[in-house]
Amino acid sequence: xxxxxxxxxxxxxxxxxxxxxxxxxxxxxxxxxxxxxxxxxxxxxxxxxxxxxxxxxxxxxxxxxxxxxxxxxxxxxxxxxxxxxxxxxxxxxxxxxxxxxxxxxxxxxxxxxxxxxxxxxxxxxxxxxxxxxxxxxxxxxxxxxxxxxxxxxxxxxxxxxxxxxxxxxxxxxxxxxxxx
Amino acid sequence: xxxxxxxxxxxxxxxxxxxxxxxxxxxxxxxxxxxxxxxxxxxxxxxxxxxxxxxxxxxxxxxxxxxxxxxxxxxxxxxxxxxxxxxxxxxxxxxxxxxxxxxxxxxxxxxxxxxxxxxxxxxxxxxxxxxxxxxxxxxxxxxxxxxxxxxxxxxxxxxxxxxxxxxx
Numbered sequence: 001x002x003x004x005x006x007x008x009x010x011x012x013x014x015x016x017x018x019x020x021x022x023x024x025x026x027x028x029x030x031x032x033x034x035x036x037x038x039x040x041x042x043x044x045x046x047x048x049x050x051x052x053x054x055x056x057x058x059x060x061x062x063x064x065x066x067x068x069x070x071x072x073x074x075x076x077x078x079x080x081x082x083x084x085x086x087x088x089x090x091x092x093x094x095x096x097x098x099x100x101x102x103x104x105x106x107x108x109x110x111x112x113x114x115x116x117x118x119x120x121x122x123x124x125x126x127x128x129x130x131x132x133x134x135x136x137x138x139x140x141x142x143x144x145x146x147x148x149x150x151x152x153x154x155x156x157x158x159x160x161x162x163x164x165x166x167x168x169x170x171x172x173x174x175x176x177x178x179x180x
Numbered sequence: 181x182x183x184x185x186x187x188x189x190x191x192x193x194x195x196x197x198x199x200x201x202x203x204x205x206x207x208x209x210x211x212x213x214x215x216x217x218x219x220x221x222x223x224x225x226x227x228x229x230x231x232x233x234x235x236x237x238x239x240x241x242x243x244x245x246x247x248x249x250x251x252x253x254x255x256x257x258x259x260x261x262x263x264x265x266x267x268x269x270x271x272x273x274x275x276x277x278x279x280x281x282x283x284x285x286x287x288x289x290x291x292x293x294x295x296x297x298x299x300x301x302x303x304x305x306x307x308x309x310x311x312x313x314x315x316x317x318x319x320x321x322x323x324x325x326x327x328x329x330x331x332x333x334x335x336x337x338x339x340x341x342x343x344x345x346x347x348x
Contacts, residue, residue, distance in 0.1 A: 026233060029230065029273070029274060029276045030274055030276075031274065032270065032271060032272070032273070032274040033272070098243065123247075124243070124244075124247045125247070125251070127247075128247060128248065128251055128272060129272060130272070131272040131273045131274070132244075133230040133231060133244060133273070134231055134244070
């Protein structure tokens with residue numbers, strides 16, 4: 001019986017390794033932007049296409065930078081959550097990519113508008129600077145404009161409670177010494 | 181008969197025409213300079229399409245892949261070197277964008293795994309070979325008997341032997 005121990009242990013190890021690999025989300029590619037300042041941008045806004053907003057104007061408080069589009073089905077899944085977060089006082093900034101203006105406005109008119117401002121990246125150039133692979137993706141940015149976390153896919157309440165909310169609270173605490 | 185043969189040939193010919201691969205229609209202007217075009221083609225094969233993951237940029241028609249190819253052309257035409265373009269993409273998408281990842285702490289296991297595998301297999305082969313040789317020398321291949329069975333057999337033999345002793 002002894003001679004079966006080694007193969008069984010080896011097979012068990014292999015199965016465990018492969019099972020762990022299957023459990024991972026291949027879309028969650030670690031972003032090299034974590035800990036770095038947001039990429040510089042100056043983009044027109046959805047509500048006022050002739051007005052541009054730059055990255056420096058967003059500094060001063062932590063915010064969620066949510067990359068979305070009206071043609072993205074998964075974006076509808078998290079929309080309600082974003083609306084509620086904005087009602088609770090979370091600053092949500094939107095980056096609307098490769099979308100038709102009227103479609104984007106229609107989505108916000110129907111589902112509510114969680115965004116303090118929606119930046120328009122009509123040709124998808126800015127999202128390359130953010131290393132965005134697929135919508136929706138959400139970055140947590142601190143008051144200094146440093147990217148602290150990236151979430152791939154729709155945000156669920158579980159994600160918010162377990163990961164994003166604690167980080168957001170921490171970012172607000174980090175601001176306190178500067179204010180006082 | 182000849183007519184039927186002609187139909188078959190024609191059918192094959194038609195199917196070949198329609199089986200032409202659907203070439204990617206790129207939504208941007210490819211470099212006109214032949215040298216730049218070659219560099220573009222080499223680079224587009226080197227980068228991973230992050231949406232489809234198991235395709236390179238050149239083979240992919242995904243939205244992001246097309247945008248990245250457009251970016252690639254623009255970077256080439258603005259006079260960036262191949263290394264600068266690699267840095268540009270790695271800074272945004274990480275090492276994962278490269279089909280041939282650099283050797284560093286995170287990828288050490290990836291690069292060492294084949295070596296470890298070959299060494300492991302070599303070790304097993306050597307062990308098996310040595311064991312085989314030893315057994316071959318002695319030629320006392322004992323029949324494989326489970327310990328429980330051999331114990332039971334011994335007990336039986338002992339039990340049988342005992343009454344004989346009493347009789348004699």
